[in-house]
Amino acid sequence: MKAKSPMELYELLPKTNCGECGEKTCMAFASLLIERGKKLEECKPLLEEEKYREKYEKLKELLAPEVREVVIGVGEHAKKIGGEDVLHRHELTFFNSTGLFYDVWDTMSDDALKERVDRIQSWQKFYVGEFLKLDGVAVRNASGDPKRFAECVRKVSEITDLPLVLCSFDATALEEALKIVADKRPLLYAATKDNWKRVLELVLEYKVPVTVSAPNDLDGLKSLAVTFSQAGIEDIVLDPGTYPTGKGLETTLANFVRLRRAAIAEGQKDIAYPLLCVPMTAWLVYDNEIDAAYWETVLATIFTIKYADIMILHSIEPYALIPQITLVANIYTDPRRPVAVTPGLRALGSPTEESPVFVTTNFALTYYTVESDITSNNIDSYLLVIDTEGICVEAAVAGGQLTAAKIKEALEESGVEEKVKHKTLVLPGLAARISGETEEATGWKVMVGPTDSGRIPDWMEKNWPPK
Amino acid sequence: MARKFTLEDIGKLLEKYGVLELEDVKIEGDIELEVEGGVGVSSELLATLQAALQSSQMISQFAVQAAHGLFGILAIAKLAGYPVESVLQSLGVPAAPAAAPAEMAPPAPVAPAIPEELVAAKFEVGKQEWVGQIEEVIIGATAADGGTRENVVKIGGDKTLPFYGFEYQNPNPPRIAIDCFDMPIPLAKAVREHYADVMEDPGEWAKKNVKKFGADMVTIHLISTDPLIKDTPPKEAAKVVEEVLQAVKVPIIIGGSGNPDKDPAVLEAAAEVAEGERCLLASANLNMDYERIAKAAIDHGHVVLSWTQLDINDQKTLNRHLFKLGVKREDLVMDPTTAALGYGLDYAFTNIERMKIAALKGDEELAFPISCGVTNAWGAREAWMKESPIKEDSDWGPREYRGPIYEIVTGLTLALAGGNLFMMMHPGAAAVVKEVTQTLGGFKEVEKEIEFENWLTWTEK
Ligand code: B12
Ligand code: SF4
Numbered sequence: 056m057k058a059k060s061p062m063e064l065y066e067l068l069p070k071t072n073c074g075e076c077g078e079k080t081c082m083a084f085a086s087l088l089i090e091r092g093k094k095l096e097e098c099k100p101l102l103e104e105e106k107y108r109e110k111y112e113k114l115k116e117l118l119a120p121e122v123r124e125v126v127i128g129v130g131e132h133a134k135k136i137g138g139e140d141v142l143h144r145h146e147l148t149f150f151n152s153t154g155l156f157y158d159v160w161d162t163m164s165d166d167a168l169k170e171r172v173d174r175i176q177s178w179q180k181f182y183v184g185e186f187l188k189l190d191g192v193a194v195r196n197a198s199g200d201p202k203r204f205a206e207c208v209r210k211v212s213e214i215t216d217l218p219l220v221l222c223s224f225d226a227t228a229l230e231e232a233l234k235i236v237a238d239k240r241p242l243l244y245a246a247t248k249d250n251w252k253r254v255l256e257l258v259l260e261y262k263v264p265v266t267v268s269a270p271n272d273l274d275g276l277k278s279l280a281v282t283f284s285q286a287g288i289e290d291i292v293l294d295p296g297t298y299p300t301g302k303g304l305e306t307t308l309a310n311f312v313r314l315r316r317a318a319i320a321e322g323q324k325d326i327a328y329p330l331l332c333v334p335m336t337a338w339l340v341y342d343n344e345i346d347a348a349y350w351e352t353v354l355a356t357i358f359t360i361k362y363a364d365i366m367i368l369h370s371i372e373p374y375a376l377i378p379q380i381t382l383v384a385n386i387y388t389d390p391r392r393p394v395a396v397t398p399g400l401r402a403l404g405s406p407t408e409e410s411p412v413f414v415t416t417n418f419a420l421t422y423y424t425v426e427s428d429i430t431s432n433n434i435d436s437y438l439l440v441i442d443t444e445g446i447c448v449e450a451a452v453a454g455g456q457l458t459a460a461k462i463k464e465a466l467e468e469s470g471v472e473e474k475v476k477h478k479t480l481v482l483p484g485l486a487a488r489i490s491g492e493t494e495e496a497t498g499w500k501v502m503v504g505p506t507d508s509g510r511i512p513d514w515m516e517k518n519w520p521p522k
Numbered sequence: 523m524a525r526k527f528t529l530e531d532i533g534k535l536l537e538k539y540g541v542l543e544l545e546d547v548k549i550e551g552d553i554e555l556e557v558e559g560g561v562g563v564s565s566e567l568l569a570t571l572q573a574a575l576q577s578s579q580m581i582s583q584f585a586v587q588a589a590h591g592l593f594g595i596l597a598i599a600k601l602a603g604y605p606v607e608s609v610l611q612s613l614g615v616p617a618a619p620a621a622a623p624a625e626m627a628p629p630a631p632v633a634p635a636i637p638e639e640l641v642a643a644k645f646e647v648g649k650q651e652w653v654g655q656i657e658e659v660i661i662g663a664t665a666a667d668g669g670t671r672e673n674v675v676k677i678g679g680d681k682t683l684p685f686y687g688f689e690y691q692n693p694n695p696p697r698i699a700i701d702c703f704d705m706p707i708p709l710a711k712a713v714r715e716h717y718a719d720v721m722e723d724p725g726e727w728a729k730k731n732v733k734k735f736g737a738d739m740v741t742i743h744l745i746s747t748d749p750l751i752k753d754t755p756p757k758e759a760a761k762v763v764e765e766v767l768q769a770v771k772v773p774i775i776i777g778g779s780g781n782p783d784k785d786p787a788v789l790e791a792a793a794e795v796a797e798g799e800r801c802l803l804a805s806a807n808l809n810m811d812y813e814r815i816a817k818a819a820i821d822h823g824h825v826v827l828s829w830t831q832l833d834i835n836d837q838k839t840l841n842r843h844l845f846k847l848g849v850k851r852e853d854l855v856m857d858p859t860t861a862a863l864g865y866g867l868d869y870a871f872t873n874i875e876r877m878k879i880a881a882l883k884g885d886e887e888l889a890f891p892i893s894c895g896v897t898n899a900w901g902a903r904e905a906w907m908k909e910s911p912i913k914e915d916s917d918w919g920p921r922e923y924r925g926p927i928y929e930i931v932t933g934l935t936l937a938l939a940g941g942n943l944f945m946m947m948h949p950g951a952a953a954v955v956k957e958v959t960q961t962l963g964g965f966k967e968v969e970k971e972i973e974f975e976n977w978l979t980w981t982e983k
Contacts, residue, residue, distance in 0.1 A: 143872075143875060143876075143879065144868075144872060144875075145872045145875065145876050160981060162981060177916070178916045179914065179915065179916055180910075180915055180916065181910075181912045181914065181915055182864065186914070195978050195979070196978065196979070197978070197979045197980070197981055199979065222978050223978070224975065224978065248640065251640065252636055255636050256636060259635075259636075270974040270975065271974075273645035274643060274644050274645050276645065277643040277644070277645045278640045278641055278642060278643040279640065280643075281641045281643050282637065282640050282641045285635075285637070285641060286635045286636060286637070287635060296974045297974065298972065298974060299972065300961065300970055301961060301966055301967065301970070302964075302966075302967070303972070304958075304961050304962065305685070305687060305961060305962055305963075305964055308685055308962060309686070309687070309688040312686065312688075313645075313647045313688065314645075314647075316647055316650070317645070317646075317647040320647075320648075320650075321647060321648065323647070325643075326645065333974075333977055335977055335980075336972060336974060336977045338977070338980060338982075339972045339973075339976055339977060339980060340970050340972060342983065345923065349927060349930070349954060350954075352927055352930070352931065353930065353934060353954060353958050356930075356931050356934050356935060356938075357934065357938065357958075357962070360871075360935060360938045360939075361938065367977075372919055372923070373916065373917060373918050373919030373924070374919050374920070374923035374924045374927055375927070377904055377918065377924065378863060378904075378924075378927050378928055378930075378931045379931075381863055381864040381904070382863060382867075382931055382935065384864075385863065385864065385867050385868040385871070386868065386871070388868050390868070390872055420865070420866075427912050427914075428911045428912065431911070431912045431913040431914055432911065432913070447866075507903060508911075509903055509907060509911035510911075512911070
C-alpha cells in the first residue's frame, strides 16, 4: 500500500472519534488500517456522508494493496488471490493464501470425473482449529474439442460450487464454457500472443477474471497485461510459465521473484497482478507417479514461498496434499497474530464425575490438536487449559510458563473439584518433569499421559479409570 | 475501415444529449476515438473528462442538466476502464443507467475497446543492492592442511538471497550431511528400513551415508553419552569419532547428546581425537558452559556450531560471546533451530530469513552460514503416524510416502529462507533436497526440455 504512516491516514478520516468502527478513536482506527487489521468501509460516516467522498476515494487509493486482489468464483467458496503488500512475511504478513486448484480434464469418463471432483471438494485436514480445504478445480481442455470441454465444465459445475479455472488455448472452447458458467466467475486460462483478441472480447463480454500467459517472456507478458488493462480489464492474473527442471526451473524462480519485486518494491502498477504457477508440469518430466508427485510438491513448495498466488496441481494423493496445504497454512499464518486461546476449563463431550481431567497449554496449535484428538475419539472429559502465554508444552516447561503453581491456580479457579470425584489430573507426557511438584502443590493424584495427544485413546484403554 | 471520432464528434454527441458546455475542461493535443469493431479511447481525453466531471461546477452542469446524456460518454469511458461508478457517485448521480427513464434513447452501441496490435512493452526491474556478505566457512581438512579428508566442504559466502542467481551468483550450493548415531535409536519406519543393517556399527553407518546415499558430510551424534541413556564416558565416545573418521573421507560433524551438562566434556574429548580435521562441533549454546566448546575448537582446529532456539537476539549474543573467547569469524556456523512443517516451521523460516536479510544488509554479527537440523521434520506426527487420530480428517494415505516428503518440504523451505547446510536422515529426502537446491543454485545443467503449454493437454499414461 502507498500509505506509510497512520498519521497520513488519520488526516483523511473524519476525526470525530464517534466510535462506530468499533475503535475508540480515529487514530486507533488509522493504525489498524495500516496493518490491514480493519477495512476502510468499517468507518460508516466516511462511507455514507457526502462530504467525505473525496477523502474516502483518496484513502482507498492510499490503502490499495500493491498487488491487485482478484476474486475467483462466487459465494462462500470464492477465492481471493493477490492483494499482497510485502516481499517477506515478517515485514507485515502475507494476506491471501496461495489458491490450490486441482485439475480434471475433458477426456475423463463421467464416473472418474465425478469421483475426482468429489475427492477434491470433500478433502480436509484439521489444523490449528480449522479444517484446511482445497480451493478449486481447474478444468483442462485435453481433447481439443470445444463442445467436449464445455460439456465437461457443465458437469463439473453441477457437482461442485468450488471456483473453477477454465483451461484452454482455444477461445472457442473458452466461449462455449463461459456460456454455461460465466455467472460463477471462473478464471480464464489463458490469453496468449496468438489468441488474445478473441479472449479479450470474451472477457469484456462475460466480465470474468483472465490469465494472460507468456511462458518465459516477461516483455510479452507485460505487453498482454498492459493491452488488457488499457481495454478496461482489471482482474488479470499473470502466467510467466513454470518449467520444472534444470535451467528452466532456475529461470522460472527468477521470473516470479522479479515480477513480484517490480510490483512491490518498485510499485510498477502495470505488472502488479497475482501470479499463476503450474507445478503439474512435473508430470511432463517424470513417468513414475510417485516421482512426479514428489517433484510436483517440490515445485509447489518453492512457489508457495516465492510468490505464486494460485497454482494448478495434479496429484491428489494425501502424501502430496497434506504437506502442500500445511505449508501454505504456515507461510500465510499472520506472524503478528496472537497464537493463544483463552485459558480455563473446557467440557469435551458430556463429561461425568468419572471422566478424566486433562491438562494442556493455551498455545493454539497445542490446544486445537489436543482438543480435536479427544473429541474426535468421543472421549468425554474435562480439559484444563493453562495460561502458558501461548507457549507449547515443552517450551513452556523449559521456559517456566507451565509450572505446578500455575496448574494449582488454574485448578482452583476452574471449580472442577466439584465436578469430578476422583481428584486425578492427567499431564502431557512432555510435562512429566513437573508431575511430582504438581502432585505436591495441588494435592491431586497426577498421572502422566502420552507424549502425543493422538495416543490418548490407547492410553485411556490401559489407564482409565485409574486403579 | 476505421472511423475517426473527432473532438467535433464529441461536441455533437454532447449536444445530442443536451450538454451545453463542459466547464473547466481543457483538451489538448491529439485526441481521437477510433470506431471500428472497437473504440480506441485516448487516455488524455478520459483523464480530462474525469477531471472535468470531478470539478464542482460540473455537478450542476452534468448531474442536473444532462444526467442522461452523461451515460453515453461514460459508457465509452467505462469500457476504457475508467472508474465511472466512483465519478458518478461523487456527482451524486445514480450509477446504474437502468434507473434512467424509459423514453431515453439507449446510447449508440459501442463495441469493446480492442486494439489492432498488442501494446508493446518492456519488462524491467532493478537489482537489490546488498552491502553485506556471508562468511565462507570451510569444513574438513585435507593432508595439505594437516587433516586426512579427501575433500573439504565450503559453505556460505552468500552475496544475495538464496537462489537469486539473476542478481549475483552465490558461490556455494547448500550441502547435505546425513546423520548417524553411536547406538541404535528408535526411528520412524520409513527411515529405519534404510539403516537397520548398520545401526550397530557407526563406521558402517557413516560409510553407507556417503557411499550409498551420496552425503556431502556425515554427522555422528554421540547420543549414548546422555546420562539418561547410557552415560557413555567421553573417552569411549571419542573412539566412535575416530572410527567414523577412519570409515569415511568426507568432512564430519560431531554432535553431543544435547545434554548441556555432559556435552562440554564429550565434545572436548571428541575434538582432541579429531585434532586437525576441521570438524564442525555441534554445538555451543547459551544454556551450557559454551566456553569449553569454544576452547576445544580453538585448541584442536575445529569449527563451532552456535545453536540458539528461534531467537535472533540470543543468536547475536552467543556469537558475540564466542568471538570474545577467541573463535574466528571463519570458524563459526549458526543453527537457529529447525521446527517441522506444521509444527513451528513458520517460526523457523522467518527466523532464518530475517537473519539472512539482516546479514546481507550489513549486520556482521549474523553474517555466518546457517545449518538446519532437518531431521526434526520427523517430529511432525503427519510424518510417522499410521493414520490420523482425528476421525473427520480425510484419509492420510500410506505413511512411507508422507514422511520423506515432510522432510523434503521442511528442508527446502529453509533452503529458500537461507539455510546453507542441511542435516538430514531419509536418503530419498536428502537426494531430492540436493537435486533441487543444486538446480535452483544454477549448479545443474541437465534438463529435460519440455513444451510448457503441453501440461494443458497432458494425460496420464
Ligand atoms: C516453536 C518452538 C518454539 C517457539 C514457541 C512457539 C509457541 N508459541 O509455543 C519459540 C520460538 C517461542 C520457542 C521458545 C523456546 N523454546 Co522452543 N521449540 C519450538 C519447537 C520448534 C516446536 C514446538 C511446537 O510447536 N510443538 C507442537 C505442539 C503442538 O506440541 P506440544 O505443545 O508439545 O503438544 C503436543 C504434546 O505435548 C501432546 N500434548 C499436549 N497437551 C497434552 C495434554 C495431554 C493430557 C496429553 C496426554 C498430551 C498432550 O500432544 C500435542 C500434539 O502432539 C520445539 C522443537 C520441536 N520440533 O518440537 C522447540 C522446543 C520445545 N523448544 C525448546 C526450548 C528449550 C525453548 C526455549 C526455552 C529456548 C530458549 N532458551 O529461549 C524457549 C522458551 C520460550 C518460553 N517458554 O518462553 C526445547 C525444549 C527442550 C526441553 N525438553 O526442555 C525444544 C524441544 C527444542 C529443543 N530440542 O531444544 N520454542
Ligand atoms: S467510525 Fe470513522 S469517524 Fe468514527 S471513530 Fe471510527 S474512524 Fe473515526
